[in-house]
Amino acid sequence: METATERTTVLCTAELIxxxxxxxxxxxxxxxxxxQRAEVSGGAVDRLPYFLSLLRSKQRAGY
Structure with a gap:
């Protein structure tokens, strides 16, 4: 029996330094x-969990 294999391709990465x-x-x-590099405020860093939760909720909503 033949099995399908999943392939993962990294398209981009993000690092916060x-x-x-x-x-x-x-x-x-x-x-x-x-x-691309951008300086980010400490306030924006503190809000990253919130931004990520927005992205997850958009995925669940089908956007």
Whole structure:
């Protein structure tokens, strides 16, 4: 019997880096071969769990 195999492809990664009290978000896009960096406020970092919960709720709603 033949079985289907799942294939995983990483399209992009995101890292949040803290250095000397400053936060930098680094997004690597492997499809477009680009890297973007943005300084992020501490308040935005504190709200990341909220932003992620919004994304999860949109997925459940079919968006």
């Amino acid at each position: 803290e250095e000397n009290g400053r936060f930098t978000l680094v997004v690597r896009d492997f499809v477009r071969d680009t890297v």
